[in-house]
Amino acid sequence: MIPDLGQYASEVLVAYGATFFLLAAISGYSFWTSERTRKRLADFKNRQMHE
Amino acid sequence: MSFWKFANPNRFNRLVDRLVPYCTVLAVILLAVGIAWGFFLTPDDYRQGSTVKIIYLHVPSAMMAINIWIMMLAASLIWLVRRHRVSSLAAKAAAPVGAFMTAIALITGAIWGKTMWGTWWAWDPRLASFLILFAFYLAYVALWTTYEDRESASDLSAMLCLVGSVFALLSRYAVNIWSQGLHQPATLSLDKETNIHDVFYFPLLASIAGFALVSLTIVLVRTRTEIRKRKIEILHCQELSP
Amino acid sequence: MKGLLVKEFKLTIRSKSGFGLALAFYGAFSILVPFGMETRLSALQSPAPAILWLGAVLSVLLSLDRIFQQDLVDGSLERLATTPTPLEAVVVAKMIANWVTAGLPLCALAVFLGLLFGLPLDERIWICVSLVAGTPALSAVGTFGASLSLGQGRGGLLLPVVVIPLCVPTLILGTLVVNRAAQGLAIQTVFLIEISISLASFALMPFASAYAVRTNLEYS
Numbered sequence A: 001m002i003p004d005l006g007q008y009a010s011e012v013l014v015a016y017g018a019t020f021f022l023l024a025a026i027s028g029y030s031f032w033t034s035e036r037t038r039k040r041l042a043d044f045k046n047r048q049m050h051e
Numbered sequence B: 001m002s003f004w005k006f007a008n009p010n011r012f013n014r015l016v017d018r019l020v021p022y023c024t025v026l027a028v029i030l031l032a033v034g035i036a037w038g039f040f041l042t043p044d045d046y047r048q049g050s051t052v053k054i055i056y057l058h059v060p061s062a063m064m065a066i067n068i069w070i071m072m073l074a075a076s077l078i079w080l081v082r083r084h085r086v087s088s089l090a091a092k093a094a095a096p097v098g099a100f101m102t103a104i105a106l107i108t109g110a111i112w113g114k115t116m117w118g119t120w121w122a123w124d125p126r127l128a129s130f131l132i133l134f135a136f137y138l139a140y141v142a143l144w145t146t147y148e149d150r151e152s153a154s155d156l157s158a159m160l161c162l163v164g165s166v167f168a169l170l171s172r173y174a175v176n177i178w179s180q181g182l183h184q185p186a187t188l189s190l191d192k193e194t195n196i197h198d199v200f201y202f203p204l205l206a207s208i209a210g211f212a213l214v215s216l217t218i219v220l221v222r223t224r225t226e227i228r229k230r231k232i233e234i235l236h237c238q239e240l241s242p
Numbered sequence C: 001m002k003g004l005l006v007k008e009f010k011l012t013i014r015s016k017s018g019f020g021l022a023l024a025f026y027g028a029f030s031i032l033v034p035f036g037m038e039t040r041l042s043a044l045q046s047p048a049p050a051i052l053w054l055g056a057v058l059s060v061l062l063s064l065d066r067i068f069q070q071d072l073v074d075g076s077l078e079r080l081a082t083t084p085t086p087l088e089a090v091v092v093a094k095m096i097a098n099w100v101t102a103g104l105p106l107c108a109l110a111v112f113l114g115l116l117f118g119l120p121l122d123e124r125i126w127i128c129v130s131l132v133a134g135t136p137a138l139s140a141v142g143t144f145g146a147s148l149s150l151g152q153g154r155g156g157l158l159l160p161v162v163v164i165p166l167c168v169p170t171l172i173l174g175t176l177v178v179n180r181a182a183q184g185l186a187i188q189t190v191f192l193i194e195i196s197i198s199l200a201s202f203a204l205m206p207f208a209s210a211y212a213v214r215t216n217l218e219y220s
Helices: A006-050 B003-007 B009-041 B050-082 B085-116 B125-146 B153-178 B198-240 C002-014 C019-035 C041-045 C048-063 C065-073 C076-082 C087-116 C121-148 C158-182 C188-219
Strands: none
Touching: A006 B050, A006 B085, A006 B198, B003 B009, B003 B085, B009 B050, B009 B085, B009 B198, B050 B085, B050 B125, B050 B153, B050 B198, B085 B125, B085 B153, B085 B198, B125 B153, B125 C158, B153 C121, B153 C158, B153 C188, C002 C065, C002 C087, C019 C048, C019 C087, C048 C065, C048 C087, C048 C121, C048 C158, C065 C076, C065 C087, C065 C121, C076 C087, C076 C188, C087 C121, C087 C188, C121 C158, C121 C188, C158 C188
């Protein structure tokens, strides 16, 4: 399935791996903080409504 | 219907809420198509062998690294002139994304350089200016983190972005005088005959579009987070002093 | 303006970390570096301009802390910001004072420090000249950095992180002038660009710097 990468196989795969890792890290972190702040904001609003 | 109406944080957030699912799906599809096309379906270069496949990561991330800084500059200017809070927060949200893109460009470039030039790093103008760009991203992020809890952060970082842009450009020309390059000239240009072959060109375009959309999505999500954070802060202050 | 300048000079000279300190640091740094290298003077010659320039950048970086600190602590910065004198003028005075007390002495010292690296006289003079032409930019950029990190108190790491990238063009062109002169190459273009960076920084950075000071004062 993986095409024949010849003598540079490891370099190419490392480049792809590093890129995917960094992209996943920044997007994962961004979505995670987004969800967390959304919940915190909702909590705040709920509390203020009940008071 | 004006562009400026999204300067209202609530409206902006509602827009982002609506856009993010589409953007995410489209970004993933484009990135997958571009990279799968490039990785599985394109031939090896007769000189570079399979390392030519790194182009689908290197060129788009390098473009995004520069474009995100330009976007931050535009957002900072809008903040300085029109005082729209969303604009300042968008610049703040974009900086780490730009830093990551610069890092990706540097890492993939180093791997490529190792195979083609026989060295991880060379003091070539393009490489050096990317390192300088990375330093500017770090300085910008550092300024925001130091002043995280203060009102002055937006103004100060906008000013740094402005001054930094001038100096980044200056450095770009200074390193050009300073060293002759090892790096090849621009891969993509509209006016030259020597563009890369179509076989590589179309998957590259797809990959660039993918990187652009991924960056856009992350920046939008992060801006929304920043707006929410400020809302929480304001609510918190209201609770403390009714 | 003249009064401002006189006041700035007096302040710098009186302050404990006055102008001897940056100079002492420059000397210590330049003496230290050869210990990490080979002892042959011929091996020291080629990196010498870079080392002397780097030392200058670091000494100027160290002198930045004091630019606003005294005025901030005794509240005179707030007073200066409310007087009819534009804050930009105050910042220009501070930049000039910083250059004269921290930048210029380095240029003179560099002529002698060059001896440690076995540099011939004409190359030492070129180092001095390129430092004279380049250090104003360092002072201007540094003052901007200092006004950005004004609200952060003393000894923060923010200042160098912000200022170092801004020093890059000056450092590149400054060392380039010396290296090209040493090799007998044409230096006119490079030298003129270096001077223009200094002049442009002195002309434009006060506005950015004063904006940052004002912002910091407003919100503190």
